[in-house]
Amino acid sequence: MTHPPIRWGILATGDIAHSFARDLALLDDAVLHAVGSRSLSSARAFADEYTVADARPHPYGSYEDLLADPDVDVVYVATPHGRHTKDVLACFDAGKAVLCEKALTLDSASARLLVDEARRRGLFFAEAMWTRLNPHIVRMREMVAEGACGEVRQVRADLGFVAPADKARLWDPALGASALLDVGIYPLTFAYLILGRPDQVRAAAALSSKGVDLTGGATLRYDSGAVATISWSQVAWSDGRASIAGDGGRIEVPSPMNNPRRFTYARYWESDEIALPVVGEGYAHEIAEVGRCLREGLTESALLPLDETVEILAVMDEIRAQVGSTTG
Numbered sequence: 569m570t571h572p573p574i575r576w577g578i579l580a581t582g583d584i585a586h587s588f589a590r591d592l593a594l595l596d597d598a599v600l601h602a603v604g605s606r607s608l609s610s611a612r613a614f615a616d617e618y619t620v621a622d623a624r625p626h627p628y629g630s631y632e633d634l635l636a637d638p639d640v641d642v643v644y645v646a647t648p649h650g651r652h653t654k655d656v657l658a659c660f661d662a663g664k665a666v667l668c669e670k671a672l673t674l675d676s677a678s679a680r681l682l683v684d685e686a687r688r689r690g691l692f693f694a695e696a697m698w699t700r701l702n703p704h705i706v707r708m709r710e711m712v713a714e715g716a717c718g719e720v721r722q723v724r725a726d727l728g729f730v731a732p733a734d735k736a737r738l739w740d741p742a743l744g745a746s747a748l749l750d751v752g753i754y755p756l757t758f759a760y761l762i763l764g765r766p767d768q769v770r771a772a773a774a775l776s777s778k779g780v781d782l783t784g785g786a787t788l789r790y791d792s793g794a795v796a797t798i799s800w801s802q803v804a805w806s807d808g809r810a811s812i813a814g815d816g817g818r819i820e821v822p823s824p825m826n827n828p829r830r831f832t833y834a835r836y837w838e839s840d841e842i843a844l845p846v847v848g849e850g851y852a853h854e855i856a857e858v859g860r861c862l863r864e865g866l867t868e869s870a871l872l873p874l875d876e877t878v879e880i881l882a883v884m885d886e887i888r889a890q891v892g893s894t895t896g
Contacts, residue, residue: 574859575601577640577664579631579655581614584669585646588696589618591851598859601641602626604634631655635662642692642858645669648737650744653678656693660685665692667858671749674895676882683874692861694854694872699754700761701853701871703844704828708812708819709761716833718816723762723796725755725825728783728806738802745780746895748773748884752784752800754826757880758810759788759796765879767791771887779894786887 576592578585581603592600600618605611608629615627628634635643635658642665645655649671659666666686672695673679686693699705712720728751731738739745748756759766766788773784783801790796799806808823817835821828827850830843847853854872861869868874888895 573599577602580646591848604628717814720814722813725758725810728801731802747802755798773891781893
């Protein structure tokens with residue numbers, strides 16, 4: 569049975585929205601129906617860029633106009649995370665399903681509010697944590713569950729880049745600036761996917777003069793005896809790698825660990841490189857998962873679990889409190 573394509577609306581037109589739109593165009597069962605911006609000229613330019621075979625997305629000069637379009641099935645919220653609570657609630661008020669870019673909100677309380685509201689209204693909702701849907705991450709988790717590494721005792725994950733000086737959202741605490749929220753969420757999520765919520769967290773970070781965490785690290789301890797070390801930065805090009813180690817083997821993940829194109833499984837003196845197909849830049853996998861859920865009438869994805877999203881934000885709350893970050 570052939571289903572009509574899922575009609576997407578993109579809310580905001582920044583860099584991440586462009587990446588999402590490029591991958592959206594690779595799928596046969598999804599279409600960019602509309603785009604909303606605070607500027608009509610920006611929305612029109614975006615729509616022109618992603619016009620396919622004379623099918624031009626509808627450009628809207630306000631987020632409200634986008635949400636008023638009755639033909640939008642689901643909205644991808646691509647605004648900075650400091651706006652997410654307001655923008656997602658507006659989507660819910662319009663009766664729209666939502667895939668919201670990470671970090672979902674600035675803190676776990678706001679995330680819980682959104683999750684509870686989505687459930688109350690019976691609307692699909694998920695955080696756009698593409699790492700969870702990357703085929704290599706999915707396979708690593710399967711292998712760990714199958715015992716490929718034996719008893720996991722150590723996880724390491726790092727991600728860092730140098731933030732452009734003109735990107736205000738990465739430097740201004742009023743806009744939600746936080747290297748942890750922007751990039752540290754990936755190493756933390758990686759550790760969580762393998763070991764779950766830590767039983768103890770110890771963190772340190774260097775802060776800007778405005779109290780924004782610029783670079784940091786944390787040690788996560790688990791009652792199982794496992795330890796995870798994670799690090800993040802927006803002022804250094806760190807190695808961006810990850811690993812999972814146990815008494816039966818090791819998985820090594822090359823940079824970028826949040827969107828890998830391969831990984832290595834090593835045990836004793838042997839090792840194998842595993843490379844699986846990744847569609848486009850990697851966003852296509854979360855787009856396809858949301859489409860599957862909508863077609864099946866689901867309001868949550870088991871691969872993008874809302875309660876885990878809230879739990880991870882709670883760990884980030886704890887880390888930011890320990891290091892004295894003023895964001896939030």
